[in-house]
Amino acid sequence: MVKITLPDGNIKEFENSTNALEIARSISEGLARMCVAAKINGVLSDLTTTIEDDCEIELLTPKNVESLEILRHTTAHVFAQAMGRVFPNAKITIGPAIEGGFYYDVDCDELVESDLPKIEAEMQKIIKENLDVKKSFKSKSEALEFFKDNEYKTEIIESLSAGTLSEEEKGEGSVIGDEFQFYGQGDFSDLCRGPHLPRTGLIKAFKLEKITKAYWRGNTENKQLNRVYGTAFWKKSELIEHFEMLQEAKKRDHRIIGKKMDLFMTHEYAPGMTFFLPKGFQVYRTLQNFIRDLYKKYEFKEVMTPNMFNKKLWETSGHWEHYKDDMFVFDVEGQEFSLKPMNCPSHCLIFKNDFRSYKELPMRIADFGALHRNELSGALSGMTRVRKFCQDDAHIFCTMAQVEDEIAKCLEFVDYVYNDVFKMDYEIELSTRPEKRVGSEEVWDKAEKSLAAALDKTGKKYEICEGDGAFYGPKIDFRIRDCLKRVWQTATIQLDFNLPDRFDLKFQNENSTEEQPVMIHRAVLGSLERFMAVMIENFAGKFPLWLAPNQVEIINVADRHQDYCNEIKTKLVESGFRVETNFDNLGVGKKIAIARDERKPNYTLVLGDENIKEGNVSVRTREVVNGRNVEFTSSIEEFISRLVEERDSKSITF
């Protein structure tokens, strides 16, 4: 007897073995038709996977999120099958489902973008044939024989039997005992871990998107393969929606908004470095001052340190050995100097500048210094990856015993900024000891435990990335997403056992003996440039009032109203608001459209005869109800008090 527990707690019993499809049938024929896969004890499995032991099972239909991944993986296999029909000489390599779709890497030099419709048509045929997707097993020699002309699959088979597939490649195959697992439909068969849809006919809406290049197994020494990206959804309408969303998202690109709103510019003479124009710098400075204000609460002391240092500093810190290629190095009177890529070493010099007592710890030093990193040209991207930037950087020197408490305060700081103020979602990663590292096991144990303990107390979800820590200590990274859902690391909290050692930092403890402090690197916004870029995309350029470069725009109805407009402007400016006027010789409607599309003020005042007569202002807000912007008239005093309240509460309205 096999006991099957369903998600609702119901238990079904089967004689001998069964599978998910039979279980579905035992509930209803309709369910069996809808089912695409199952979760057996939480593990994604095929409908036909044999079940011999008691287990919990969840039947997956297109309504489950997990089923989408399976759909996309099967679509990738259908692509590979079609590819083989259109280009018989093409060698298929690996093709996983990814966020938003799937890709498949193929070695086929003649493949170009204009071939995609042909391949799609072939895929359509395969779907129409509604082939059964079947699992099978081959011995290693059979598997090698099957892929004898494909050196890529051969390599995967060897890695599989050696157990050396990378984390990303895990989906590419599995070997049970000595048997290599294959999935196939019709004339096609591929090494794969699965699971897959039971039939190709279940694929209803897919699209091949683009062809790019990717190194075989991510190694720059290897050949660049053609990577074909595609996506699939359960419904045509979802597919269409997906592409419309991408189209809309592109309009939010910070590079486009930055140009339209005159926030910043770039120049080919300064690649990877941003020119902040008056409005952009207004936002930048406001962000910086926002953090400065919080430094009072969290007791950070701001310092300013040099931008360039003698190479000797970098030799002491170890950057010269490990990071030199990423630094801008030049000659000063026969000595090698470098622009600083980070602030930590100069803060170590500050710590060392005096005799330190335990009473001074934790010592928290903040620095908005400009950092220069010689990033590879191909890595540069708008303001999200630049060569010159500045962080809301700080270093905390403390005892090991103080670490957990300090980390907790940093976590609170980060959460206040992202969650309370910006309402931005963020993801947390805890990275633990890598293979190459400094510091004793005992210190790493303590450090990792402190970080985890502080994180656990927040109750927030976090991902543990084993082995991803820096060689000098474990770290917590925070990631946010841009308009195209690409993730960017912003905030970071890192422990460092290396620099205190290299700089021979010491303090005198309660027993008047010397002790080495622990160093915590932390940034909340991270690179201000990057944060601003992602923030612009999150807000689509519509900044909250406290940040907006143009808080109120005043539009006159006719020339004779200019004096009144200026009067109102003066009152607003005297109350501390940023105001622009548009007295251009254009219709009111056009000027409103310009404000909405380009200047994006929080409030637009349209002032004419009626306002002069009543002594009031007509206000147009950004808030849209039933397709119309909310408008009201009020006295200027009332309007100003509304503005003051909104600004000081840092509330976010769209």
Place this chain on the structure above:
RNA sequence: GUUGUCGUGGCCCAGUGGUAGGGCGUUGCAUUGGUAAUGCAGAGGUCGCGAGUUCAAAUCUCGCCGAUAACACCA
């Protein structure tokens, strides 16, 4: 860094070997208008830089610079 694509007035873009174009913006004049774009006139470009092919290059070839997408990188 690698591979692909791109670089034409301030911005967006058309122009596939034969006298540099359009829209937006800008300047001037007229219009003085109440919520999605008034009319007319003008200014503004050695087509990223350099070399080559050609009678002739924005256009073809090569090199360089920059941007962009993907990969790699991000102690």
